[in-house]
Amino acid sequence: MDRISWCPGCGNFAILRAFEKASQRVMEEGYDIAVSSGIGCHGKISDYLNLPSFHVTHGRVPPFLTGLKLANPKLIVVGFSGDGDGLNEGAEHLVHAARRNTDITIILHNNGVFGLTTGQVTATSPKGRKSKSTPYGNPEYPINACQLMLASGATFVARVFAREQKKMAEVFYRAMKHRGFSFVEVLQPCVSFNNFWDLRKEVFWVEKAESVYEAMRMCEDIRACGVFYAEEKETYEDAVWKSTF
Numbered sequence: 001m002d003r004i005s006w007c008p009g010c011g012n013f014a015i016l017r018a019f020e021k022a023s024q025r026v027m028e029e030g031y032d033i034a035v036s037s038g039i040g041c042h043g044k045i046s047d048y049l050n051l052p053s054f055h056v057t058h059g060r061v062p063p064f065l066t067g068l069k070l071a072n073p074k075l076i077v078v079g080f081s082g083d084g085d086g087l088n089e090g091a092e093h094l095v096h097a098a099r100r101n102t103d104i105t106i107i108l109h110n111n112g113v114f115g116l117t118t119g120q121v122t123a124t125s126p127k128g129r130k131s132k133s134t135p136y137g138n139p140e141y142p143i144n145a146c147q148l149m150l151a152s153g154a155t156f157v158a159r160v161f162a163r164e165q166k167k168m169a170e171v172f173y174r175a176m177k178h179r180g181f182s183f184v185e186v187l188q189p190c191v192s193f194n195n196f197w198d199l200r201k202e203v204f205w206v207e208k209a210e211s212v213y214e215a216m217r218m219c220e221d222i223r224a225c226g227v228f229y230a231e232e233k234e235t236y237e238d239a240v241w242k243s244t245f
């Protein structure tokens with residue numbers, strides 16, 4: 001714990017603990033796991049996990065993991081991305097990995113800020129937010145990450161709040177076991193630049209939807225948590241291997 005550089009109270013600690021539990025469970029079932037992370041405070045998680053890990057350039061977790069999965073289809077591959085990393089610098093990679101149903105899991109640490117660079121607004125920050133980069137208020141509308149992933153074709157889409165570690169570990173486990181592109185948005189308070197631990201009083205859980213459209217409506221409210229949608233569909237890797245050999 002001494003070597004961890006996150007600020008005391010950061011939501012990333014809860015994500016780390018929940019992922020340790022979930023990955024342990026998956027490995028006990030006989031699977032091997034490799035992880036990757038993007039650039040930002042969230043990116044340090046790959047240093048803190050005792051797993052094969054690759055810290056890649058900003059926003060490039062999905063293509064990196066796609067290559068890994070294509071080369072070794074038996075491996076379970078998991079990427080950690082930030083709201084800036086995944087929805088600003090790397091938005092196009094996330095969309096195309098979801099569209100292809102690449103068999104990877106993306107865990108998005110959504111703290112609503114560029115944390116490592118000290119609190120500028122990102123694609124998920126609300127309109128009007130004052131920050132270092134928006135002293136007069138953010139003029140942009142935010143992206144709803146789960147809606148974007150559903151619209152892009154992701155076959156497993158979930159949201160959790162970092163406070164709820166047990167539920168988070170269960171959702172991580174289900175996401176890793178899902179065959180196809182799985183996406184978990186974690187509402188992750190940044191105590192230094194966007195502290196929203198109080199959201200715990202407002203978070204509510206919903207049951208899985210039957211259709212993408214229903215799931216889109218369910219996750220519109222950012223306080224809604226749960227597995228919104230899951231379906232089985234041929235994966236990108238299966239299609240590539242089938243057409244190549």
Ligand SMILES: Cc1ncc(C[n+]2csc(CCOP(=O)(O)OP(=O)(O)O)c2C)c(N)n1
Pocket residue numbers: 039040041042043058081082083084085086089109111113114115116117122
């Ligand atoms: C291509 C590129 N653009 C900008 C940066 C500078 N940069 C480093 S970390 C960071 C913020 C990352 O924010 P986020 O992905 O939300 O992660 P967090 O720190 O909040 O976990 C930025 C903009 C960079 N390293 N590379």
Ligand code: SF4
Pocket residue numbers: 005006007009010011012041042111115116189190191192193
């Ligand atoms: S700046 Fe925010 S996200 Fe980064 S370690 Fe500190 S609390 Fe966590």
Ligand SMILES: [Mg+2]
Pocket residue numbers: 040082083084109110111112113114115122
């Ligand atoms: Mg961030």
